[in-house]
Amino acid sequence: MGKVEKQYYSFAHPPQKLVLESGAELGPVTIAYETYGTLTKEKDNCILLTHAFSGDSHAAGYYREKGEEEKQGWWESMIGPGKGIDTDKYFIICPNILGSCMGSTGPGSVNPETDSPYALSFPMVTIRDMVDTQKTLLDHLGISQLHAVIGGSVGGMQVLQWCVQYPEMVRAAIPIATTMRHSALAIAFNEIARQSIMADPNWNKGSYYGQTRPDMGLAVARMVGHVTYLSDEAMRRKFGRRLQDKEIFSFGFNADFQIESYLRHQGNKFVNRFDANSVLYITKASDYFDVVDQMSESGPINNSQQDQIKYLIISYTSDWLYPTYQAKELIKTLKRTGQDVSSCEIEADCGHDAFLIPDDRLSSLIGGFLNGIA
Amino acid sequence: MGKVEKQYYSFAHPPQKLVLESGAELGPVTIAYETYGTLTKEKDNCILLTHAFSGDSHAAGYYREKGEEEKQGWWESMIGPGKGIDTDKYFIICPNILGSCMGSTGPGSVNPETDSPYALSFPMVTIRDMVDTQKTLLDHLGISQLHAVIGGSVGGMQVLQWCVQYPEMVRAAIPIATTMRHSALAIAFNEIARQSIMADPNWNKGSYYGQTRPDMGLAVARMVGHVTYLSDEAMRRKFGRRLQDKEIFSFGFNADFQIESYLRHQGNKFVNRFDANSVLYITKASDYFDVVDQMSESGPINNSQQDQIKYLIISYTSDWLYPTYQAKELIKTLKRTGQDVSSCEIEADCGHDAFLIPDDRLSSLIGGFLNGIA
Numbered sequence: 113m114g115k116v117e118k119q120y121y122s123f124a125h126p127p128q129k130l131v132l133e134s135g136a137e138l139g140p141v142t143i144a145y146e147t148y149g150t151l152t153k154e155k156d157n158c159i160l161l162t163h164a165f166s167g168d169s170h171a172a173g174y175y176r177e178k179g180e181e182e183k184q185g186w187w188e189s190m191i192g193p194g195k196g197i198d199t200d201k202y203f204i205i206c207p208n209i210l211g212s213c214m215g216s217t218g219p220g221s222v223n224p225e226t227d228s229p230y231a232l233s234f235p236m237v238t239i240r241d242m243v244d245t246q247k248t249l250l251d252h253l254g255i256s257q258l259h260a261v262i263g264g265s266v267g268g269m270q271v272l273q274w275c276v277q278y279p280e281m282v283r284a285a286i287p288i289a290t291t292m293r294h295s296a297l298a299i300a301f302n303e304i305a306r307q308s309i310m311a312d313p314n315w316n317k318g319s320y321y322g323q324t325r326p327d328m329g330l331a332v333a334r335m336v337g338h339v340t341y342l343s344d345e346a347m348r349r350k351f352g353r354r355l356q357d358k359e360i361f362s363f364g365f366n367a368d369f370q371i372e373s374y375l376r377h378q379g380n381k382f383v384n385r386f387d388a389n390s391v392l393y394i395t396k397a398s399d400y401f402d403v404v405d406q407m408s409e410s411g412p413i414n415n416s417q418q419d420q421i422k423y424l425i426i427s428y429t430s431d432w433l434y435p436t437y438q439a440k441e442l443i444k445t446l447k448r449t450g451q452d453v454s455s456c457e458i459e460a461d462c463g464h465d466a467f468l469i470p471d472d473r474l475s476s477l478i479g480g481f482l483n484g485i486a
Numbered sequence: 487m488g489k490v491e492k493q494y495y496s497f498a499h500p501p502q503k504l505v506l507e508s509g510a511e512l513g514p515v516t517i518a519y520e521t522y523g524t525l526t527k528e529k530d531n532c533i534l535l536t537h538a539f540s541g542d543s544h545a546a547g548y549y550r551e552k553g554e555e556e557k558q559g560w561w562e563s564m565i566g567p568g569k570g571i572d573t574d575k576y577f578i579i580c581p582n583i584l585g586s587c588m589g590s591t592g593p594g595s596v597n598p599e600t601d602s603p604y605a606l607s608f609p610m611v612t613i614r615d616m617v618d619t620q621k622t623l624l625d626h627l628g629i630s631q632l633h634a635v636i637g638g639s640v641g642g643m644q645v646l647q648w649c650v651q652y653p654e655m656v657r658a659a660i661p662i663a664t665t666m667r668h669s670a671l672a673i674a675f676n677e678i679a680r681q682s683i684m685a686d687p688n689w690n691k692g693s694y695y696g697q698t699r700p701d702m703g704l705a706v707a708r709m710v711g712h713v714t715y716l717s718d719e720a721m722r723r724k725f726g727r728r729l730q731d732k733e734i735f736s737f738g739f740n741a742d743f744q745i746e747s748y749l750r751h752q753g754n755k756f757v758n759r760f761d762a763n764s765v766l767y768i769t770k771a772s773d774y775f776d777v778v779d780q781m782s783e784s785g786p787i788n789n790s791q792q793d794q795i796k797y798l799i800i801s802y803t804s805d806w807l808y809p810t811y812q813a814k815e816l817i818k819t820l821k822r823t824g825q826d827v828s829s830c831e832i833e834a835d836c837g838h839d840a841f842l843i844p845d846d847r848l849s850s851l852i853g854g855f856l857n858g859i860a
Contacts, residue, residue, distance in 0.1 A: 134735075175541065294725075296724070296725040296727065296743070297713070299746065300749055303743075303745070303746045304749065308706045311685075311686065311705070313687060332681050335678045336676070336678055339671070344670075348671075359658070363507075364608070365606075365770065372674075400742075432806075435718065
């Protein structure tokens with residue numbers, strides 16, 4: 113993939129605001145997105161790619177934002193000519209989620225009614241709301257049928273939400289390293305991240321725009337996140353107890369171990385690219401997410417055989433944020449309602465984040481599945 | 487057990503300061519401790535009990551600190567007449583660890599040379615240093631032989647340290663839910679806790695005594711700790727996705743889920759009883775701890791058959807802070823050197839903290855083992 117371009121679609125202009133799941137209204141709404149490949153005249157080769165918690169619309173190719181270095185897409189290994197998601201065949205859309213800070217409307221966006229950033233006056237958004245804005249974008253592009261919806265982690269929640277909310281539009285769904293709903297453990301880690309941000313006095317009840325930002329709290333929140341994305345085994349392999357740059361202990365509070373400096377680095381890197389309030393909103397949206405009841409109902413009673421969605425459910429053995437037993441629950445739920453389900457539990461020691469790491473097995477798995485869809 | 491009394495032993499008075507593992511000197515040193523049961527005239531029925539990270543010397547019975555409610559010991563279920571650790575037979579000593587804030591000298595103690603709290607001028611202490619101060623306390627009490635050393639988690643590290651540092655004094659050792667050294671994952675969680683404390687501006691590079699304390703950072707640190715002490719399964723059973731006190735989502739940043747308010751409560755409770763700097767020192771001590779080489783060497787070549795320590799190694803299936811594979815490594819290491827090792831992997835879904843929960847299996851296991859020691 114070569115250079116790509118970020119595009120924007122703005123809608124829900126007042127007074128026709130978007131009504132959110134909570135009942136609150138929001139408008140106008142801008143969704144940033146990128147596309148790769150070419151849409152057929154019949155508009156029947158579209159794949160919607162939904163990104164994870166801290167992801168963005170820049171999934172493939174190279175893109176330079178003003179003043180920044182050229183940046184490679186987060187799934188460059190997967191998307192391109194001849195790759196797992198083949199841009200010679202498919203037209204891929206990757207929208208930035210509502211509530212984020214990478215181009216789409218979120219708590220850091222300016223509220224046109226006050227001319228100031230929303231901050232905590234931004235209404236709570238849910239995974240359903242994110243999917244609704246994606247549907248509006250597709251309507252705008254004249255796309256009424258999706259060859260597939262694909263996404264990992266919080267992106268996988270959006271995939272499942274698409275299947276229960278607009279099943280008639282979805283031919284195939286590939287939820288990866290995800291869950292039908294958060295366990296207490298996943299909620300706990302998200303709550304720790306939120307508390308860490310809100311404990312930073314610079315957070316200032318969310319009103320820090322144009323002032324000192326809650327970088328310390330956000331960095332700790334990111335460190336927590338990073339540990340949940342890795343696995344015990346991957347961390348042992350990658351870091352073990354190796355020391356940073358000395359052969360002896362500092363007997364102080366410097367980063368002695370490589371794992372310590374790695375986490376500090378990840379925390380500090382994150383504060384330069386992400387908005388703390390967006391972390392609050394997106395983690396809460398994923399905690400609220402729960403499609404167990406809806407997935408249990410969307411069986412063949414509701415869908416005719418022809419309308420059935422083809423599922424490919426992918427999980428990783430070492431994912432302890434959304435462990436494989438949760439993928440198995442999803443598979444069981446779908447099979448109980450007679451759905452067309454394929455699944456693959458990939459043996460990998462690198463934890464939840466495994467789907468973001470270039471992997472030929474994943475590419476051929478997804479490529480083969482996409483080609484097999486009628 | 488009835489009322490108990492906290493006692494104090496002060497030593498290493500300048501200029502005879504204690505030389506620490508780092509080479510730094512510290513003195514005077516006070517160790518707070520409690521005892522239960524009666525020491526025989528032969529002083530041969532002593533059990534040393536070593537406590538975990540945030541524990542204290544108050545392991546059994548009831549004790550009231552000025553202005554506080556009467557408090558039950560943290561292992562009341564285990565220690566007492568006829569219990570697993572039988573006070574009719576044994577004389578139990580439980581010292582508060584060096585570096586803590588529950589009576590023994592730590593960073594919150596007043597440095598007599600400056601008449602101010604040490605804060606970060608307190609030297610780094612290690613598990614070896616903790617054990618050295620316990621040895622000094624035993625010397626003071628005229629105890630030269632330990633029927634057993636027993637402890638869980640960071641207390642288990644002290645048990646292992648005793649076995650490599652003063653093997654001739656130890657007849658039996660019961661390390662519970664512990665490890666020969668921290669994995670990258672365990673270091674990572676400790677580093678997050680430290681960073682959370684140090685991110686709180688009230689931490690003020692450790693000099694907050696007499697001022698506003700870094701309660702926010704400390705609370706988040708404790709929340710992180712609490713998640714590592716539980717297990718996915720226990721959290722699902724105990725909290726699941728149950729809501730706090732409403733039947734609907736708040737669509738805000740209140741604690742919607744019970745797990746959220748539980749963690750907030752644990753965090754807030756902790757700041758009232760523990761010192762943030764002590765968290766920094768004790769977590770670092772446990773990260774530094776590594777007896778793999780020493781345990782591998784202390785084989786029958788060094789110890790005659792009669793001097794052998796009898797080990798009972800206890801681990802929990804759902805402990806993901808020090809998973810059972812780490813207990814197995816310890817068992818393997820000890821067996822390779824011909825040690826006398828018994829072990830038990832207890833099936834329990836409540837995670838690392840399982841050893842603190844009243845459990846008849848654990849009581850009879852420990853009771854039986856202690857009675858079987860010659």
